[in-house]
């Protein structure tokens with residue numbers, strides 16, 4: 001993406017130290033960040049999207065500091081964000097903290113309208129934000145730049161693939177592994193096989209089930225190269241994510257990686273790219289679908305005569321997060 005300074009407060013388990021070294025980065029407290037935004041001459045400031053309730057106080061402080069600094073200097077600073085969250089924040093606050101919906105929606109509306117530009121990474125995120133603010137477009141410059149990958153260049157993509165399904169994600173309930181196992185029991189597709197790659201809390205259950213079936217293999221946490229090899233050789237990638245507490249699948253890395261290797265996708269409608277998938281010949285399972293309905297979708301995908309190339313031909317030439325970055329910088 002375009003050169004920038006990365007400012008962050010804490011490091012979580014997915015913080016990539018090596019990647020951070022490749023850009024200018026600073027770890028600052030909330031107060032030091034506010035000071036930096038107030039004093040610096042910033043053309044564009046990209047902040048978190050406002051759906052994370054715990055960052056609300058920070059956002060208020062940062063936006064106020066940036067706006068005040070720009071006002072005093074009589075300069076122009078654009079405040080932007082990249083939004084992919086499609087969960088219902090007000091439903092979550094109601095169930096967890098008993099905050100009435102009209103209050104959380106009011107806060108969300110007030111916050112989101114303080115941005116100059118918002119790039120939505122999925123159609124699902126755009127729809128979720130419309131729930132807080134039906135007139136968002138009147139106040140904020142918005143665009144939907146669907147978060148699609150470009151083709152992975154890890155190796156040759158075979159044109160013919162045996163009828164096979166790949167699950168590659170963590171073995172936990174919210175990633176829909178239980179739904180996939182139930183549907184696979186229901187499917188009975190002659191000659192088809194299922195490969196499960198991952199690790200997680202449901203490992204004992206998945207392992208026992210896989211051992212009981214000749215057409216299922218389980219690979220625990222293999223190296224990345226082996227994952228890419230599996231993506232190149234399987235016909236279908238399935239991710240049946242289920243909503244859990246206040247979590248909802250935003251995009252789903254297995255979906256993105258499957259597409260970039262020419263796989264057909266069978267996904268639940270929780271992913272923000274569900275409408276793109278439906279419109280481009282993939283298979284979307286509705287919320288609450290029975291195992292027979294899911295098995296039907298898997299069967300249709302396995303029956304499909306689409307070539308991997310026809311799938312990768314629908315992808316952009318560069319990752320769309322980069323395209324969104326360009327758009328956000330104006």
Ligand SMILES: [Zn+2]
Nearest residue numbers: 152153154228
């Ligand atoms: Zn690859």
